[in-house]
Structures are given as C-alpha cells and as structure tokens.
Amino acid sequence: RELVAIRLKSKLLYLTIFVAALPLIFFAASIIFKVQRMFVLSGVNPSMPMMMPLYVWIVGVVLICMLGSVLMALLTAHEVSRSASQLIDGMRLVESGDLERVKLEVVSTDEYADIFRGFQHMVEALREEQLILEVSNDLAGELKLELLIARIMRTTADLLNAERSTLFVYDRKTDELFSLFADGEMVREIRLPSNRGIAGAVFTSGIAENIPDPYADPRFNPEVDRATGFVTRSILCQPIFDKTGARIGVTQILNKRDAAAFSAKDEARLRAFSAQIAVCLENARLFDDVLYMKNYNESILKSTSNAVITFDEDERIVTANEAARKLLNAPLDGLVGVAARDAFTGKNDWIAERLERTDRDREAYIAMDAELIGQDGGASSINLTAAPLVDANDAVIGSMLVMEDITSEKRVRSTMARYMSKEVADQLLEAGESELTGKDQTVSILFSDVRGFTTIAEKIGARETVTMLNSYFTEMVDVIFEHKGILDKYIGDAIMALFGAPFAGPNDADNAIATANKMMVELKALNLKRADMGEPPIDIGLGISTGNVIVGNIGSIKRMEYTVIGDSVNLASRLEGANKAYGSKILFSEFTQARLSNPQLVREID
Incomplete structure (x- = not known):
C-alpha cells in the first residue's frame, strides 16, 4: 500500500481551515434559519430582496473570519515547519555521521526550544562517543x-x-x-x-x-x-x-x-x-x-653453536640460525620459506622423514653420529634432535630441528683413540679442557722396553724394524687400553703408559700390574707368530711405580703434550732398567704394592 506524502505545513493549513470554517458556516446557517422563522411566526413572508442584505452580511463575516484564520494558520504553520525542518536537517546530518555540522540555535522560549536543547545535548553525547570510538580504534591499530x-x-x-x-x-x-x-x-x-x-x-x-x-x-x-x-x-x-x-x-x-x-x-x-x-x-x-623475548630468542639462536631450524604446520622453514646455514652451506636467505622435503633431499631425505614422523606422532626423535651432506657435497657428522612445537593449548604448531656438528669432535675422538681407550676419551671430552690443566694426582706409571733392540734392528734392517715395532706396539697398546690406561708416548722402542690419568680410580695400581702381566702373555703369542715366520723373538722388561706426580699439558705454545713429571716417573723408568740386573721381567715399587686392592703373588727383590 502506497503512503500519501503531505507536508506538515499543508496539514496545519487544512486543519485550520476545517476547524475555523465549519463552525462559521454552521453559525451563518443558524442565523438565516432563525431570522426566517422569526418572520414566519410574525406573519411576514420574507422575500429575496428583503433577505439579501442579511445574506451579504453573513457571507462577509464568514469570509473575513475565515481569511483571518487562514492567515494565522499560515503564520503558525510556517514557524512550525521552519523549526521542524531545522530538526529534520539536524537528524539527517546525524544519520550521515556529520556531527560537527549539527548545531540548532535556540531563538525562542517555546516547546521547540526545549526540543532543540535536548537534541543538541544528544548530539554532544554522540560526538563524545565518536571520539571514544576513534581512540579505541587507535588502541587496536x-x-x-x-x-x-x-x-x-x-x-x-x-x-x-x-x-x-x-x-x-x-x-x-x-x-x-x-x-x-x-x-x-x-x-x-x-x-x-x-x-x-x-x-x-x-x-x-x-x-x-x-x-x-x-x-x-x-x-x-x-x-x-x-x-x-x-x-x-x-x-x-x-x-x-x-x-x-x-x-x-x-x-x-x-x-x-x-x-x-x-x-x-x-x-x-x-x-x-x-x-x-x-x-x-x-x-x-x-x-x-614479546619484543624482548623475540630479540632474546634471536640472540640465543644467533649465538648458539648448534644449528637450529624451526618449521611451521606445513613443514616450511620459519627460522634458521647462522649455524644452520653454515652447516648446510646454504645462502643467507636460501632456507626461510623452503619446504622440509626441498631442503633435505638425496642422502638427507631421512631428516624430512623424521620431521614428518615427529609431527604425526608428537614425539621427539634423536639420531646420534648421523651423516649430513651439505649443498656443496661435503659430509658432516651430526647429533640430530627433532621435536614438535606446541602452543599453550597443547596443539602442534610446528617442529624444531637441532643439529650439533660433531665433525671436529669425531676427528678429535678418533685421534684420542690412538692414545687412550674409548671410555677414557669419552670421559675426557665430556669433562672438557679443565681436566688437561696442571694438577697433582696419584698415578701409576708403566715403562716397557725391548731388550737388544739395537742388535735386532741392525740385523733385520730399517724396513723390517718398522714392521716389527708396529706389530709389537699394536698388541701392547691394545692391552694398555683394555685395562683403562692411556698411552703417554713412544720413546724409540719403549712405551710409557699411565693409569689414573686424567681420571683417577681405585684400581689404577691393579690395572698397571694386570697390564704388565697381560703384555707378557701377548708377547709370548706374538713371538710364536714370529717364530713361524722365521723371525727372532722379542724380549721386554717392564717397570711400574705409583706416586704423586704433576699431570697436564706440558710444552711450548706451539707444541704441547699431555704427560706426567715427578719422581715416580723416574723410578718407574729405573725399575724397568733394573730388570737386566735382577734377571726379571716385571719390577714394581713398594708404593705400587701398597696401592693394590687385590693382593698379588709377588717376590720381594730388594
């Protein structure tokens, strides 16, 4: 149904005409009716000419009254319409959000003045709310x-x-x-x-x-x-x-x-x-x-020597520290955003597989002494840890890969294995360089020497001498490592071994005696082999002493060696030489005898 649009001014005009004209017309008709009835009751029959002046007067009064009413209605409607128009314009500005242009001036003391004042207070409140909303938006942005x-x-x-x-x-x-x-x-x-x-x-x-x-x-x-x-x-x-x-x-x-x-x-x-x-x-x-923690974590990642790579839920690299880029030999910006399957390909695809398993099972994975191939084709030995990353709600948000480059450590371990057993080497690497500094320590020192070495060397020549020494040293050093000793040095055909360095133990003296006995057993087996090959036998003497010595890295800045110095070292060397005078194979000092945990069947020489 359509609405009929009639302006307020027109409504007021129609209402005024209707309200003013209807009583006047009724009043004029009443006067005419009563005058005519009065003439009829008086016996007078009024004619039209007789009544005409009355009709003209009544019509004139009605018209003049109606005209005055219309004029007053027009003035009132204009004033009401003007005030209403101002209010409507203000409301439209409010609807459009243009609150700064809304201003209703109060120029009267009627009801519209009160309406204008109330509307203006409402607009001011809206302005305040708008300012508060703008500030709230600023808080967010x-x-x-x-x-x-x-x-x-x-x-x-x-x-x-x-x-x-x-x-x-x-x-x-x-x-x-x-x-x-x-x-x-x-x-x-x-x-x-x-x-x-x-x-x-x-x-x-x-x-x-x-x-x-x-x-x-x-x-x-x-x-x-x-x-x-x-x-x-x-x-x-x-x-x-x-x-x-x-x-x-x-x-x-x-x-x-x-x-x-x-x-x-x-x-x-x-x-x-x-x-x-x-x-x-x-x-x-x-x-x-948050910024502090971000910078703090970035500083940790930058300073740590381990390679650290983080991945998002899609297994794409989010962060990679400098150590990771060096280990993989990748460009500075060549890792971030790369998928794990693209970063670890070929022989490295096992890393991507472990990451996928870590995300799926939500369990950490550790690989020790694994091989990693860099982008330049170089191989590195690593200890790898893959772990899931979870948020406060225990939901997986990615994963992290930590790779420790143990290539140098492995090389050092391999070198150290030539001088000590694997167990001692592992202990030394775990303890660090502090164990190599000078300190007083009770150590059992063993010396062994080949009897008649000069004569044998002159007979068999240089090449055969080297071969003989290598086979002899191999057997003897294995025995030393087997009993937790370390090889201090080779002195020509002699061997110097230590028991209780760098780590002292309760059975160091026992291990030194057991080593000497086992060396004699192994030497007998070696001589049987040499006899089968028509080679002369090897004879050795061993001396052992136990006491306080100075242990540590000793030497110049350019070349140092880990060894011991002290009276016990000299005594062990002299005991080894004394075997020639006493016709014995193994001699050890009373200090070593006092340190034995398990008493041995021994014979006192002097």
Whole structure:
C-alpha cells in the first residue's frame, strides 16, 4: 500500500481551515434559519430582496473570519515547519555521521526550544562517543606507545574542554612518577616522588581529586608552574589501575575552559579514558615483553653453536640460525620459506622423514653420529634432535630441528683413540679442557722396553724394524687400553703408559700390574707368530711405580703434550732398567704394592 506524502505545513493549513470554517458556516446557517422563522411566526413572508442584505452580511463575516484564520494558520504553520525542518536537517546530518555540522540555535522560549536543547545535548553525547570510538580504534591499530598516549591525552583534553593534560607513570625502580606525556612547549620530562603533589596524593590514595583552586590546596606543588610559566586554575586528577588493581600511574587534566571547575560528568569521562590508558599501557608492556623475548630468542639462536631450524604446520622453514646455514652451506636467505622435503633431499631425505614422523606422532626423535651432506657435497657428522612445537593449548604448531656438528669432535675422538681407550676419551671430552690443566694426582706409571733392540734392528734392517715395532706396539697398546690406561708416548722402542690419568680410580695400581702381566702373555703369542715366520723373538722388561706426580699439558705454545713429571716417573723408568740386573721381567715399587686392592703373588727383590 502506497503512503500519501503531505507536508506538515499543508496539514496545519487544512486543519485550520476545517476547524475555523465549519463552525462559521454552521453559525451563518443558524442565523438565516432563525431570522426566517422569526418572520414566519410574525406573519411576514420574507422575500429575496428583503433577505439579501442579511445574506451579504453573513457571507462577509464568514469570509473575513475565515481569511483571518487562514492567515494565522499560515503564520503558525510556517514557524512550525521552519523549526521542524531545522530538526529534520539536524537528524539527517546525524544519520550521515556529520556531527560537527549539527548545531540548532535556540531563538525562542517555546516547546521547540526545549526540543532543540535536548537534541543538541544528544548530539554532544554522540560526538563524545565518536571520539571514544576513534581512540579505541587507535588502541587496536597503533603500536607506538608515545603516539598513542599523545592522541588519547589530547582527545581527553578536548573532550573535557581543558587547556592541558598530563600522564604520569609510576617508576618502580626510583619510586617516582614521571610524565610519559605532558602538554606545553616548555615542558620536558617531569619527575616527582610518588607521594608528592596532587598527582602523588592521588597515586598514593587511589582516589580521584577534583580541585577548583589548586593554590589553596597545601598539597599542590607550584614549582612546575614557575618553571613553565603556566598558571593552574583547576585540576582533575584520576588514578590508573592495571587489571590486577595495582596503581600504575595518574592522569591529570588542567584548567576547565568554560567553567571554574570540572563537573561530575568530566570525572566520569576521565575515568573512562583512564581505563583506556590502562589498557594501552598494559598492551604496550606486553608488546615490549614479546619484543624482548623475540630479540632474546634471536640472540640465543644467533649465538648458539648448534644449528637450529624451526618449521611451521606445513613443514616450511620459519627460522634458521647462522649455524644452520653454515652447516648446510646454504645462502643467507636460501632456507626461510623452503619446504622440509626441498631442503633435505638425496642422502638427507631421512631428516624430512623424521620431521614428518615427529609431527604425526608428537614425539621427539634423536639420531646420534648421523651423516649430513651439505649443498656443496661435503659430509658432516651430526647429533640430530627433532621435536614438535606446541602452543599453550597443547596443539602442534610446528617442529624444531637441532643439529650439533660433531665433525671436529669425531676427528678429535678418533685421534684420542690412538692414545687412550674409548671410555677414557669419552670421559675426557665430556669433562672438557679443565681436566688437561696442571694438577697433582696419584698415578701409576708403566715403562716397557725391548731388550737388544739395537742388535735386532741392525740385523733385520730399517724396513723390517718398522714392521716389527708396529706389530709389537699394536698388541701392547691394545692391552694398555683394555685395562683403562692411556698411552703417554713412544720413546724409540719403549712405551710409557699411565693409569689414573686424567681420571683417577681405585684400581689404577691393579690395572698397571694386570697390564704388565697381560703384555707378557701377548708377547709370548706374538713371538710364536714370529717364530713361524722365521723371525727372532722379542724380549721386554717392564717397570711400574705409583706416586704423586704433576699431570697436564706440558710444552711450548706451539707444541704441547699431555704427560706426567715427578719422581715416580723416574723410578718407574729405573725399575724397568733394573730388570737386566735382577734377571726379571716385571719390577714394581713398594708404593705400587701398597696401592693394590687385590693382593698379588709377588717376590720381594730388594
């Protein structure tokens, strides 16, 4: 059904004509009827000429009254229509969001004046809400705290129609309030004790203050006014609380422009803006914490020697530290965004498979002493750990790969295996270089020497001598390692071995004696082989002594060796030589005898 559009002015005109004309017409008809009846009752039959003057008079009165009514209706309708039109225009501007152009001037004292005043109050409230919404949007979009706080504080001052605004934030380290924002060209950072001045009093009490005359308040500190040249006439101060209820600062608004003091409505507005500022400060603190942790983690990744690579849910590389790029021999930006299957191909595809299994099973995977092929084709030995990454809700958000390059360690371990057993080498690598520094320690020292070596060497020649020594040393060193000893050095055809270095044990002396006995057993087996090949037998003598010696890396800066020095070393060497005089094979000192945990069948020589 269509609506009939009739303007208010027309409605008022039609209503006036209808209301004014209907009684007049009824009144004129009544007069004519009564006059005619009066003539009829008097016996007079009125003719048209007789009644014509009456008709003309009645019609004239009716027309004049109707004309006056229409004129008054037109004036009234015009005034009503003008006021209504202003109100409608204002409402349309409100609908379009153009609140700044809405202004209804009150020029009368009628009902429309009250309507205009009410409408204008409503528009002002909408303007305030619009400003608050704009500030709220800024809270969501602005990350720079200084710019955001300045925007909020200036908006607060404009909304409260104040001259200046200041935000004080509490510094826990110094127990002071400092101005994070302060209006005024001459104003720099303001610092004051947390219990001094109006701001300090509000911060300490946690109660807002509305002070119409600050200079009459003994808590007011006029030093800032004297320093800046500003005159404070009124103050509205509101504490700021964080989400736990702890006080974190104070907002302060100065000098109400259109009044002597701030109103209760201003207090409510400042409380609302202070809550927004609290959210802003909290978000900024959280952002700083996140940024700090991000930089902290990046510093850890950058400084760590292990290769660390993180992957997202789609198994694409998110981060890779410098160690990872060096290990894989990849360009600086050649890893981020690459899928695991593309980063680890060929002989490295087992790593991608382990990552997929880690994501699927949500379990860590460890591979020890594995091989990794770099993009340049070079091989590295690594210890690899693949682990899932989960969020606070225990949902998998990716995975992490940690690769420890043990290529150098493996090379060192291989080198050390020539001088000591694998177990001792592992202990030494785990303990670190501190175990190689000089220290006093009880050690059992073993010396062995080939009898008649010079004569044998002259007979068989240099090549055969080297072959003989290599086969002899191989058998003897294996025995030393078997009993937890380390090879100190070869001295021509002699062997110097240590038991109790770098790590002392309760059975070091026993191990040294067992080694000497086993060396004699192995030598007998070796001589049987040599006899089968028509080669002369090898005869050796062994000397052992136990005592305190100095153990550590000894030598020059360019070349050092791990060895021992002390009287026990010299005694072990002399005991080895004394075998020739006593016709024995193994001699050891009384100090070694005293250290034996398991007594042996021995014979005292001297």
